[in-house]
Amino acid sequence: MPFRQFRAPVAACLITLALAACSSDKDEMPYVERPPEKIFDEAEANMRSENYKTAAKLFDEVERQHPYSQWATKAQLRAAYAHYEDLKYDDAILALDRFIQLHPGSPEVAYAYYLRALCYYEQITDVRRDQRMTRRSLDALAEVVRRFPDTPYARDARLKIDLTNDHLAGKEMEVGRFYLKQGQHTAAIGRFRTVVEQYQTTSHVPEALHRLVEAYLALGVVEEAKTAAAVLGHNYPGSDWYVDSYALLVDANVRPARDEKSWISKAWNSLF
Structure with a gap:
């Protein structure tokens, strides 16, 4: 009798675990070994079709299957850009931080810093809300200017710094006006x-x-x-x-x- 009482809950748990496993398997791309350029080209095709989530997975697959190839380095940065286009800013920032850490001497590292700054910049909220992201954006943009002053990225970053400062000043004005009215x-x-x-x-x-x-x-x-x-x-x-x-x-x-x-x-x- 005790066994019969607990058998249904146990079965339900097993079904739940099985469904979770299936769900996890669906999210994970099946391993089919292919040349890196083929996977990369497929990822780029998905980028052109604006299938950014699939593109990011395919770029990650390049690195998973061919971690020491030149394609892997390119794929890391393209995966970050795919996350950025998909508005998955946290994922993009994680990917960019990893790229910067692994490839500090890469010719593309200036772009990585710039794209990371954009991820913060595009999350700036209106002046009535918390401005933590605005300050992070300002710090990231300033780092682009400091590290790569003579690049096109720095020129654009300077413009965005002015806009970001204007936004922060707007926040101070909003609070100041409130105090004045009170x-x-x-x-x-x-x-x-x-x-x-x-x-x-x-x-x-x-x-x-x-x-x-x-x-x-x-x-x-x-x-x-x-x-x-x-x-x-x-x-x-x-x-x-x-x-x-x-x-x-x-x-x-x-x-x-x-x-x-x-x-x-x-x-x-x-x-x-």
């Missing part, structure tokens, strides 16, 4: 100063300077407000942000600072 002026000032100090070449600097004027006036720190407005007026004289800052100073019965280069230089330095 009346947390000191916290807001910290965020806007970060934009002015760390992201000077981004499109967010004019607004950051204006928001500093706004926050300083709210705290009654008039001289700091005048300083921020003077820097804004000198660097972005025709911007709407300067017009708004000037109006804020006038409304507060504060005389805007003179737009003289020597004074502006002192005002800029006083921000840091």
Whole structure:
């Protein structure tokens, strides 16, 4: 009787294990030994047909069957690219890290670093979300520029660094505006100063300077407000942000600072 009670559950477990084994077998490509160039060509055909998952498996098969051939090295990089095209960024990054570790002197290593940076870059989320991936992207792009400064990859990486910095500055502005609306002026000032100090070449600097004027006036720190407005007026004289800052100073019965280069230089330095 005890045996009959437990026989059904045992059978069910065996069936589950068998199904799992079948599933695993389906995911794994059957081993049929072929010349490396034949497997590689088949993988490339799948790439052209946008069957990226199959292509990646075939490129891996090249290395599995012919690990010491020149085709294996090519296949490693192509497998990473197949994962990238398939939007499997984690798999692509793992493959690229492995390629870089195994082939640091390869003529293709600059491309490997660049493709890895793209994997991070294309995962950047909007400014309302966590920016961890944005910072990883910035680090990876900077590494491309540092290691391979005279390559086309570095030229493109520099452009993407500017965009990435603009994105990070946008995150600081988003948080700063929130603090400003909540009346947390000191916290807001910290965020806007970060934009002015760390992201000077981004499109967010004019607004950051204006928001500093706004926050300083709210705290009654008039001289700091005048300083921020003077820097804004000198660097972005025709911007709407300067017009708004000037109006804020006038409304507060504060005389805007003179737009003289020597004074502006002192005002800029006083921000840091």
